[in-house]
Amino acid sequence: MTDTSELRAAALESKAWPYEEARKLLKRYPEGKPGGEPMLFETGYGPSGLPHIGTFQEVLRTTMVRKAYEEMTGLPTRLIAFSDDMDGLRKVPDNVPNKEMLTTHLGKPLSRIPDPFGTHDSFAAHNNAMLRDFLDRFGFEYEFASSTDYYASGRFDEKLRDVLRNYDAIMAVMLPTLRAERQATYSPVLPVSPTSGVVLQVPVEVVDAEAGIIRFEDDGQTIEQSVFGGQAKLQWKPDWGMRWAALGVDYEMYGKDLIDSGVLGGKIAQILGGRKPEGLIYELFLDAKGEKISKSKGNGLSIDQWLTYGPDESLAFYIYREPKKAKALHLGLIPRAVDDYW
Template identity: 75%
Template sequence: MISTPADLRAAALDSKAWPFEEARKLLKRYPDGKPAGAPILFETGYGPSGLPHIGTFNEVLRTTMVRNAFAALSDAPTRLVAFSDDMDGLRKVPDNVPNGAMLAEHLGKPLSRIPDPFGTHDSFAAHNNAMLRQFLDRYGFDYQFVSATDYYAGGRFDDALREVLRRYDAIQAIMLPTLRPERRATYSPVLPISPATGVVLQVPVEVVDADAGTIAFIDEGGERIAQSALGGMAKLQWKVDWAMRWVALGVDYEMAGKDLIDSVTQSGRIARALGGRPPEGFTYEMFLDEAGEKISKSKGNGLSIEQWLTYGPEESLAFFAYREPRKAKSLHMGVIPRAVDDYWQFRAAWPDQPLKERLGNPVHHVHAGPVPAGALPVTFGLLLNLVGVMGEATAEQVWGYLGNYVADASPKRYPELDRLVGHALAYARDFVAPTLHRRAPDAREAAALRVLDEGLAELPAGAAAEDVQTLVYETGKAQFGKEQLRDWFRTLYETLLGSSQGPRMGSFFALYGIDNSRRLIAEAIARGA
């Protein structure tokens, strides 16, 4: 199916896929394009107080999906900025980094002025920023990395900082009613950096000369200090900082998590007080860990991108991030196999879908348009069951079994399946094998397994998976009754595979081989003897 750009644009204008819904906000914002032909600016933010995790990556990915959707609707230029708030003061020592005692000595200092606990970069922020860029680059994102330190110290924010000082009282009027009484007493939109200790100070500030950028404050030693707020000698409270960036950079779109709804509102009011216009935005739900707690950089309770990519391909991660962004989702190792198989299911459907359905198919947004051809002859779940039964195995051995099921099976013919074989071996080794327990069947189950074994023995060589599945189904219906087929399949999973869930057993038996499958049954029956 070939679609022209005009067809795509017409369908995108009507698509209910969330990236297109978001992109249409920007069309409404600038019906005639941004003034002077300036690019529509998308921004994502990162606080490098902890190691970047999939939640960080998720925001860049989803923003990029909106940017790509906008490109289908408009020829206007766009740009994406990945902004690192590395001037922020370190509030607490993260749980998942080395040399915590050293970091504790630098609490309160800007992240870009704290030694790197990993010993590989000039600062803690530089290390974490490098990690961020590394995994953004791995995905091929088109973005400009911006460091708060570079922009503050280099004077890029000086004019905006002067405007903050001019509008100091208006900003205070916005922020103070939102704070607890004890916080109001010390709150200041501007945070001076102590000339004595280098700490980002949370102290009241007096605006001495807004045009010159001069402020005064009482430092840690009780001395009144007058100094410039420009050139990296101060930074802004983050809600004020966020608003200032929107105005100074001309940000048109930025999404944020549900936990920042109030912050978006307050920063929007501050942006207007500074004479700017808040960006369009999107509120997404948070990723949760296996215990249902919000993922935190400092706790390190989320998956790293390296962990996901050890056990699943890049496309599965992008697929997981795309789906249901307004719904809280658990993010842990157990979700990877389902994400892999769901991705391939949607990818297989894409070529035969009409254009409107294609635009709503997650893989359209994963691949930013045309989706690669190809389909998998087996599911990732089935691969996991195979390698789980095999125990310690090599990729070559797995391909040997795949030959029972797939004509001319080879890594060269199915390179994407070959990638999945590697992921399956790693996942089964680390997460499946330790949990497997093949229980002994009871007398009734053992009798049913014997009947199944007899049926398998009578099948012709090379029997199709559907024929094997029919045998499995009919055996269960005869031995357990149609209403108790669920118990029959659970028996097969628990006694043969060692798990409470499993694949279509006809497909598994065909993949594992009839003779090997009969040996599994014999071993199970022997355990119950």
């Protein structure tokens, strides 16, 4: 038996959680993807704040499942690290400079807001660069993708057209999940104001689905505008489902706080001709106060903070263990985590 066949046999027998996750993909496509297409893994990143270990863990755990699948099948895979950099800035993060400047740009796409650090073309470009440096530093194999690029370049145009064609069906999925006052103004499509540049949360009327034209009110004016070319984006739950359908994502894990959102995203993906990906629902990382780690709060632990006190392997081992169990993530736990590794 060759080394490769021995590895594959061992992988097929393994009960470790990455291999159990990879088996979901074997069931999804028992003969591999049609046409020999690579199995597509995705991780998402919201660049409204600086990347932290919570960001790192999702890429690391997804990579573990990806490698398990490769060992079990010998088939090709891809991993896309997708940045939601067209999202509107909802609040100013606590851990960035020039907060006053950022305040004047609230609501605008992150990719169209000046970089408060003064080193990149936009706030999103700065945080995207940090994410890529972060991932490159640890040798991850991935393809970076930008929401702004996908919307502006037309790569999402056909699915945006499908959203307008199926507008009522998507509304039927989303409206029952909203409070009455939110239902009155909700639209899965968010136009970008042609005057203020803000991502608008306003009711939208589909004028011409094939041409991609919508109508909405903006500062007292009735506007007809295309959804193409970065002139609109989707609300994040419809956006998630649209992306799954547009890219053909096969695997994406997410935290337990997004269980309901994942269900909605799956329904929308199906409406748009896609299929909900497989994935692990993991427990959350918590700070020293037991609160969820947030990029905008800046209460996460940085990679550099961990590596000051422990080796790379201790962090990887801590993240690997028990993904369905909530974990503390603060300086005080590092000594014990290092001891557990050794």
